[in-house]
Amino acid sequence: MLSKEEELKRSRLWRIVITVSSVLVVVIASFFLVKMFRANPLEGTWRNEDSDMVVSIKGSNSLTVSIPEALEGEGIKMTLDYSIDKDEKTISIKMDESAKEKAVKDSDGQITGEMLESAASSLLTTFDYSIDQEELTLTEREYGEQMLFVKE
Numbered sequence: 001m002l003s004k005e006e007e008l009k010r011s012r013l014w015r016i017v018i019t020v021s022s023v024l025v026v027v028i029a030s031f032f033l034v035k036m037f038r039a040n041p042l043e044g045t046w047r048n049e050d051s052d053m054v055v056s057i058k059g060s061n062s063l064t065v066s067i068p069e070a071l072e073g074e075g076i077k078m079t080l081d082y083s084i085d086k087d088e089k090t091i092s093i094k095m096d097e098s099a100k101e102k103a104v105k106d107s108d109g110q111i112t113g114e115m116l117e118s119a120a121s122s123l124l125t126t127f128d129y130s131i132d133q134e135e136l137t138l139t140e141r142e143y144g145e146q147m148l149f150v151k152e
Contacts, residue, residue: 040084042091042129046136046149055123055149057082063093067119076111076119078103090141092126122147 045056054066063082068075079099084091100113117124127138127147136149 041086041131042084042136045152047152048147048149050148054152065120065123076103076116078116078120080120080123089129090126091129091138093123095120095124 040057040059042057043059045054047054052068054068056064056066058064061082062079064077064079066075066077078095079102080093081096081099082091082093095117100116103116104111104113126141128141130137130139134151136151138147138149139145
């Protein structure tokens, strides 16, 4: 009699363990599947080795560009907006007027809006993107010029 009760307890415990394990496996698998299809492939910090430009792409449709020697030895750091189309593999980068005004204000009058537009002119367009391991290639759609970035 005692043995039969222990066997029932073990059987019940085994069913609970298997059920919890199965649910946990399904939750973890669905998390990774959702993350794989919804994640931004460009998210991260990218450095252009030719110009030392650093682009930090965030998931909230904004990116930060640091151009170390854009204007007569002075570095510029600005926030730009972008939109990404994963199906077409394109990224469109735009300068928001409020971000431009903030960058001008933060520079204490040393940088004008025209200077910012001039410094960021190579980025303010639509690009086809391609990622090969840790290397991002942006190809301008209109003229075909390419910029290569390495992930930091």
